[in-house]
Amino acid sequence: MEKTQIANTSVFTPKLGLGTNKVGGHNLFNNLSDEDGIQVVKTALNQGITLLDTAYVYGLGQSETLIGQVLGNYDRSKIIIATKAAHDVKANLAINNAPNFLTRAVDDALQRLQTDYLDIFYIHFPDETTPKAEAVGALQKLKEAGKIRAIGISNFSLDQVKEANADGYVDIVEDAYSLVERQAEIDLLPYLQANQISFIPYFPLASGLLTGKYKITQEFKKEDWQYGRPNFQNPRYAQILAAIDNIKPIAGKYEATITQILLAWYLQNPAITAVIPGARLASQVLSNAKSVRLKLTREEYQLIDQAFKC
Ligand SMILES: NC(=O)c1ccc[n+]([C@@H]2O[C@H](COP(=O)([O-])OP(=O)(O)OC[C@H]3O[C@@H](n4cnc5c(N)ncnc54)[C@H](OP(=O)(O)O)[C@@H]3O)[C@@H](O)[C@H]2O)c1
Secondary structure, rough: OOOOOOOOOOOOOOOOOOOOOOOOOOOOOOOHHHHHHHHHHHHHHOOOEEEEEEOOOOOOOHHHHHHHHHHOOOOOOHEEEEEEEEHHHHHHOEEOOOHHHHHHHHHHHHHHOOOOOEOOOEHHHHHOOOOHHHHHHHHHHHHHOOEOOOOEOOOOOOOHHHHHOOOOOOOOEEOOOOOOOOOOHOOOOHHHOOOOOOEEOOOOHHHHHHHHHOOOOOOOOOOOOOOOHHHOOOHHHHHHEEEHOOOOHOOOOOOOOOOHHHHHHHHHHHOOOOOOOOOOOHHHHHHHHHHHHHHOOHHHHHHHHHHOOO
């Protein structure tokens, strides 16, 4: 699979990765099975999808633990592990960016993942008190000690990214961005490009809405996680489904699924370093893996780009 460099680091990642919040993330999602999660990770690695995006808060260590169990059967040097921390379990999951907290969080993640280095470590969320450059300074020390290879931050506003990058230590940013959530194009992405900082978007499939499996007639009940979410409320919901309808001819031409076509769009987007669609089932990973073989024409890329500007 095509590889891409994380900023100015020695980390080369495949462009298609795997989001693992449904691997062990029982605290975030219902009806998850650890066995399915393990199969999701194994299937990804067997397909050459060797960038795994996890976090402490996905199951309070369970996602990292399951991935750690799988890693033993693979060549560690060929796998890019990205994890995140900031939630303090001893303080009701309050966000903590204190240098000693982050340093301990990295050591704990290394244990759960059964490895001695992380390829990417992100501060998962900014806290309100720690000076951002101080938090990132702690990660720089961990990088110099060989415990992490790339310094990441996630869910930071543009001003917070600038503050965090005061010493030029930030290698990569992970933030919400998708064809239906384009705010980053206006402020964040130009700054990252100008400062040679890599970018990985989360929610690339808008939590499954951009897979083409939702129907206009679908009604969401109060107990459904989609209930009340802006993308799942009309008129926006109907607009997004209409945009998906508009790209069906492209999917037809390539005999591909909507998901594969949209993942191909992210893979060809020059502002995006790698794309990490999540998966609940190994079958989803197998299907999504086929997106790396697709090459959209410039016109098709533009058409998709415009179709979702709703
Ligand atoms: N840094 C952060 O704060 C942050 C926040 C959120 C997420 N993330 C990371 O970003 C990753 C991606 O986000 P996400 O997983 O929440 O959302 P996503 O990638 O937008 O959507 C993934 C979901 O879409 C569905 N799906 C995927 N492939 C499919 C297919 N081929 N056919 C049908 N349905 C399919 C699955 O859900 P169902 O089958 O359940 O519908 C899957 O869990 C996460 O896994 C996580 O690693 C980071």
